Amino acid sequence: MKKKNYRFLLADLDNTLLDFSASEHYALCRTLNDLGVTPDDEVTAAYSSYNDSLWKRLERREITRNELIRTRFTGFFESRGISADGTAAAPLYESYLSRSAVMIDGAEELIGKCRGKVGVYIISNGTARVQLPRLAASKLDKLCDGYFISELVGYSKPDVRFFELTVQRLPGFEKELALVLGDSLSADIAGGIAYGVDTCLYDPRGKYDGTSSIKPDYIVNDLAPVIDILAPDRNPDL
Numbered sequence: 001m002k003k004k005n006y007r008f009l010l011a012d013l014d015n016t017l018l019d020f021s022a023s024e025h026y027a028l029c030r031t032l033n034d035l036g037v038t039p040d041d042e043v044t045a046a047y048s049s050y051n052d053s054l055w056k057r058l059e060r061r062e063i064t065r066n067e068l069i070r071t072r073f074t075g076f077f078e079s080r081g082i083s084a085d086g087t088a089a090a091p092l093y094e095s096y097l098s099r100s101a102v103m104i105d106g107a108e109e110l111i112g113k114c115r116g117k118v119g120v121y122i123i124s125n126g127t128a129r130v131q132l133p134r135l136a137a138s139k140l141d142k143l144c145d146g147y148f149i150s151e152l153v154g155y156s157k158p159d160v161r162f163f164e165l166t167v168q169r170l171p172g173f174e175k176e177l178a179l180v181l182g183d184s185l186s187a188d189i190a191g192g193i194a195y196g197v198d199t200c201l202y203d204p205r206g207k208y209d210g211t212s213s214i215k216p217d218y219i220v221n222d223l224a225p226v227i228d229i230l231a232p233d234r235n236p237d238l
């Protein structure tokens with residue numbers, strides 16, 4: 001393991017600090033119910049994979065954020081032959097999602113141990129009207145030292161401009177002192193590598209098999225070992 005004295009932890013939000021999958025499931029089930037569609041396992045899994053594919057297209061800049069938000073339900077319903085109002089689904093879903101915030105195990109402890117020693121900054125590709133209420137509901141807005149939402153920054157991970165504009169706001173920032181932590185190889189890890197900072201993949205299901213061309217500096221299956229990565233010789237208290 002590298003021995004570095006990290007002072008900045010740039011942590012992804014969804015499925016890294018907050019359990020997005022749980023919130024997505026909750027919001028989706030409530031939305032589908034409201035529209036008279038039974039939210040069985042097959043439909044929710046299919047939506048999840050359809051939505052993931054749209055976010056990957058956004059990362060590749062093939063679609064815009066607005067297109068994603070506007071079309072994900074209409075497109076999904078169409079692809080499944082479901083006759084429900086996709087235009088009505090979008091605001092319902094966002095409203096349910098924005099109210100749901102479930103912390104990932106170990107996230108609060110990690111942030112607590114960093115306090116006063118390593119600045120913790122959230123870097124999220126979400127939309128502001130969903131992420132800001134979730135940051136408030138989880139109290140992460142107060143627990144962390146700052147947060148950056150791609151919609152407000154103007155660029156999304158893995159675009160290096162997202163990182164450039166974000167770190168401009170961090171006093172004393174140096175690339176050498178920063179670690180990006182996230183669950184997405186294509187957004188968090190690829191972005192961190194492109195920007196030139198160390199990266200740590202949070203891989204709770206052990207899906208990373210090393211075959212990807214995107215190579216994180218560290219891989220953890222839960223958040224507890226992140227403390228050991230951050231724990232520099234000069235910070236024995238961590």
Ligand SMILES: [Mg+2]
Binds near residue numbers: 012013016182183
């Ligand atoms: Mg994530």
